[in-house]
Amino acid sequence: MSEVVKKFMYLNRKAPYGTIYAWEALEVVLIGAAFDQDVSVVFIDDGVYQLTKGQDTKGIGMKNFSPTYRTLGDYEVKKIYVDRASLEARGLSQDDLVEVAWEDFETEEEIDNIVEVIDSARVSELMNESDVIFSF
Amino acid sequence: MSDTIEVDGKQLAVDEEGYLANLNDWVPGVANVMAEQDNLELTDEHWDIINFLREYYEEYQIAPAVRVLTKAVGKKLGKEKGNSKYLYSLFPYGPAKQACRFAGLPKPTGCV
Numbered sequence: 001m002s003e004v005v006k007k008f009m010y011l012n013r014k015a016p017y018g019t020i021y022a023w024e025a026l027e028v029v030l031i032g033a034a035f036d037q038d039v040s041v042v043f044i045d046d047g048v049y050q051l052t053k054g055q056d057t058k059g060i061g062m063k064n065f066s067p068t069y070r071t072l073g074d075y076e077v078k079k080i081y082v083d084r085a086s087l088e089a090r091g092l093s094q095d096d097l098v099e100v101a102w103e104d105f106e107t108e109e110e111i112d113n114i115v116e117v118i119d120s121a122r123v124s125e126l127m128n129e130s131d132v133i134f135s136f
Numbered sequence: 137m138s139d140t141i142e143v144d145g146k147q148l149a150v151d152e153e154g155y156l157a158n159l160n161d162w163v164p165g166v167a168n169v170m171a172e173q174d175n176l177e178l179t180d181e182h183w184d185i186i187n188f189l190r191e192y193y194e195e196y197q198i199a200p201a202v203r204v205l206t207k208a209v210g211k212k213l214g215k216e217k218g219n220s221k222y223l224y225s226l227f228p229y230g231p232a233k234q235a236c237r238f239a240g241l242p243k244p245t246g247c248v
Contacts, residue, residue: 065197
């Protein structure tokens, strides 16, 4: 890889439906993946709902894009973090969240699930280490 | 490009770039009609990719960007097929764009 690699953080704070933020953020991540940067995607506050399993959007007439999060690994996003306190405040745990697999096609290194639940202190640290933060 | 294409005697709506307006309108004949418009004859190899894309969309609700498609095809259909040279030989207008159109999917996300 040439040029400067920057640390990009995409911060997701809103529920998946009701506003366009969650879907727009996901599209930006997928499009931005073409630029070979060091990307992390963080889910915090109501944003943790974006990763929940078993979403059904029939009643609200919107496309259910939750399966799309599972492609993040294909788009070479390797770091997905969920704020533990936000999960707990909503009565959720890692078991309620989708799993995102990651695989390096050349080395065949595989990780079954790259979604990592972390403490708020670690979230702050990661924010500090980032060069660019996109907040949605 | 007209706003509809005729497939099996039915008029199906397409957008200004020729992508099917309604995903659910898709029948295999759509790919045949679109291929004919592009002067392309579909072989089993084309169908492998078209079917692969439809499965990918079914699972992830998204049409993959070309580099993701390339890798995923390599994994599913064999390394010798997971390269852009092979895919471009099948779909000269771009494997993601053209094959997604034939498959009745929207234009791929991340396709600029």
